[in-house]
Ligand SMILES: Nc1ncnc2c1ncn2[C@@H]1O[C@H](COP(=O)(O)OP(=O)(O)O)[C@@H](O)[C@H]1O
């Protein structure tokens with residue numbers, strides 16, 4: 001019951017999604033939206049929620065404000081069976097919010113970072129780390145307090161004997177100030193997508209990006225959208241095609257669900273090929289329903305959907 005496996009250190013926010021908006025916002029005017037959804041946002045939280053639904057015992061370390069949005073985030077994570085005892089409520093900060101104005105297939109987002117930018121290495125429950133088998137960090141550029149210490153965090157985590165993974169996510173400042181050469185030797189699985197590889201390495205094609213990262217990465221896993229993913233480990237490259245999805249709704253959170261699937265199998269000690277397959281499968285499943293967690297209601301429903309949509313038994 002008390003088995004501990006995955007610790008996610010990450011950002012937390014709510015998503016306030018406006019749908020069926022009558023036109024575009026203009027300064028000095030007011031327009032109406034016919035639909036609104038308030039839901040658990042943030043890549044790290046989506047990844048943690050889906051991992052827990054995939055039966056990986058998952059705890060979250062993060063920071064919210066001492067406000068009703070913070071309560072909402074905590075309630076949603078608990079509902080998903082994520083352990084929340086390492087989530088602190090800050091009296092000094094508000095909970096982060098992303099307002100998403102949804103127009104058909106495209107969106108305009110505005111994020112208020114709030115508490116997420118103030119999480120630091122001091123919030124990580126270091127003495128408890130030995131109870132976990134894996135540490136995952138995501139959304140590095142949104143977590144300014146973590147970003148500055150990320151090398152030390154991964155070094156220290158390795159001393160506690162846990163395996164580690166990192167998903168950078170997009171850098172809103174587009175400066176890509178992350179010393180991957182120094183940090184990646186302490187990261188077991190590095191999980192960027194194609195655009196992040198190109199931007200981080202200032203490359204014009206993927207092979208150039210791979211060549212720049214490969215000497216420093218233990219295992220480089222690149223998410224390629226509809227083309228699936230590739231993994232590079234010990235000089236070997238494994239290609240894994242995407243699952244053909246005839247029920248595509250949107251790709252919000254696909255990369256986070258990929259991480260949940262991949263890391264579940266990694267923690268279980270499976271091969272790179274098997275991890276990539278599960279990453280692709282959970283990424284594809286994610287795209288069959290709105291948002292990042294809608295397709296991950298329970299393990300039984302995941303199993304049913306995978307059988308129905310992809311004709312696979314898990
Ligand atoms: N249209 C799609 N059909 C099937 N699988 C998809 C589709 N879009 C994404 N995926 C799966 O989800 C994974 C992550 O999606 P991707 O868009 O590459 O990541 P990110 O969300 O980080 O940008 C992909 O590697 C792929 O396996």
Ligand SMILES: [Mg+2]
Nearest residue numbers: 169193255256
């Ligand atoms: Mg991503």
